[in-house]
Amino acid sequence: AQKVTQAQTEISVVEKEDVTLDCVYETRDTTYYLFWYKQPPSGELVFLIRRNSFDEQNEISGRYSWNFQKSTSSFNFTITASQVVDSAVYFCALRGSWAGSYQLTFGKGTKLSVIP
Amino acid sequence: DTGVSQDPRHKITKRGQNVTFRCDPISEHNRLYWYRQTLGQGPEFLTYFQNEAQLEKSRLLSDRFSAERPKGSFSTLEIQRTEQGDSAMYLCASSVSLGGKGPNYGYTFGSGTRLTVV
Numbered sequence: 001a002q003k004v005t006q007a008q009t010e011i012s013v014v015e016k017e018d019v020t021l022d023c024v025y026e027t028r029d030t031t032y033y034l035f036w037y038k039q040p041p042s043g044e045l046v047f048l049i050r051r052n053s054f055d056e057q058n059e060i061s062g063r064y065s066w067n068f069q070k071s072t073s074s075f076n077f078t079i080t081a082s083q084v085v086d087s088a089v090y091f092c093a094l095r096g097s098w099a100g101s102y103q104l105t106f107g108k109g110t111k112l113s114v115i116p
Numbered sequence: 117d118t119g120v121s122q123d124p125r126h127k128i129t130k131r132g133q134n135v136t137f138r139c140d141p142i143s144e145h146n147r148l149y150w151y152r153q154t155l156g157q158g159p160e161f162l163t164y165f166q167n168e169a170q171l172e173k174s175r176l177l178s179d180r181f182s183a184e185r186p187k188g189s190f191s192t193l194e195i196q197r198t199e200q201g202d203s204a205m206y207l208c209a210s211s212v213s214l215g216g217k218g219p220n221y222g223y224t225f226g227s228g229t230r231l232t233v234v
Contacts, residue, residue: 004158035222035223037225042227043205043227043228043230044225044226044227044228045159045207045209045225046225047222047223047224047225050222091158091159093158102147102149102164102172102211103149103161103164103172103174104149104151104159104161104223105161106158106159106160107158108156108157108158109156109157109158
């Protein structure tokens with residue numbers, strides 16, 4: 001069985017602060033894919049990043065960065081110099097490589113509020 | 117192509133009525149998924165199509181739920197004899213193989229249909 005845990009239910013930060021959203025996953029698959037999605041109040045899930053389990057290089061995209069630690073089964077997401085537009089619910093998700101299964105398993109999400 | 121489209125955006129129905137939702141995926145995506153999201157929770161997988169074949173169904177998909185993708189393009193999700201517990205956001209997503217790169221190499225979600233059963 002696969003599981004994604006996002007222990008932080010809600011986080012509030014003041015604009016321009018850095019914030020890290022935690023994600024811990026469980027899977028028996030040796031190859032798997034990890035995702036982060038942003039869900040603004042409008043409801044649409046916006047794709048942020050996909051990480052393959054066999055690629056442990058960390059990634060930076062503008063103010064966003066991701067830290068993949070296979071040893072601790074974590075895939076944390078950091079927003080640098082947060083902005084009000086970053087306010088949303090952020091979901092971490094996992095897809096295994098079991099043949100024929102393409103479903104994503106999501107965490108419960110972390111609601112980020114950036115206060116001006 | 118403007119992404120995954122879902123219709124309607126909102127649906128209010130009386131308990132016991134049937135409802136049907138539509139999803140139009142990104143045209144070159146051969147895989148289509150339905151998820152359900154309740155308040156304060158992450159999306160939960162319901163079912164998955166590859167072209168017109170329904171290949172995977174969650175145990176969440178009771179016999180009151182049926183999904184189709186008749187020509188491998190758009191899909192419909194029907195809920196018969198709706199119950200108050202069916203109130204949720206129903207999300208559709210589409211994808212291509214994860215082996216490639218590019219803007220659509222992940223899962224692209226639509227804006228969802230919010231169902232309220234009264």
